[in-house]
Amino acid sequence: MNHGLEVDLLRLLHGELQPEAANALRERLAREPELAAAWQRLERIWEGLAPPPPAPVPMGFTGRVMARVHEARQEGPPETLGAISWSAAPTWVRASCAAALLAGVLLGAGLGSRGRPDDRQRGSESVPALTESYWELAEAPNGPPPPADAAAPVLPSSPRGEGRR
Numbered sequence: 001m002n003h004g005l006e007v008d009l010l011r012l013l014h015g016e017l018q019p020e021a022a023n024a025l026r027e028r029l030a031r032e033p034e035l036a037a038a039w040q041r042l043e044r045i046w047e048g049l050a051p052p053p054p055a056p057v058p059m060g061f062t063g064r065v066m067a068r069v070h071e072a073r074q075e076g077p078p079e080t081l082g083a084i085s086w087s088a089a090p091t092w093v094r095a096s097c098a099a100a101l102l103a104g105v106l107l108g109a110g111l112g113s114r115g116r117p118d119d120r121q122r123g124s125e126s127v128p129a130l131t132e133s134y135w136e137l138a139e140a141p142n143g144p145p146p147p148a149d150a151a152a153p154v155l156p157s158s159p160r161g162e163g164r165r
Helices: 003-014 019-031 033-048 061-075 091-114 117-125 130-139
Strands: none
Touching (some): 003 019
């Protein structure tokens, strides 16, 4: 048996052969008894294999790696360490990022200028904003104090979410 055929048998065992090639090899196994005997031998060996237990990380491995990183930082410029920078990016990458940023800004500006649907439907008779309520209270700071048993004044809130807080 040649090396190529043995490799194909191992690929068949592992499931790495294309379906057409696997079918052709299975047909050949049915026709050739010597090849079928080799296949059975490889299959028994393959089924008897067990992966080794996972090995633990050696003591001090992380410290050695980090020491090597610190040495590399001191030895050369950042370009040699695989640092990512905009100047190293291809022109098409920089252009597409700039276009995406600009599109996001324009989209945000467009959505912000439209307002909410309920604001547009209400028009000018909407509830005053929270800042307007504050200025109304601030204009008369020296007014008479409310009676002790009086409830706190109800302040209007805008429909933009201040009332839900």
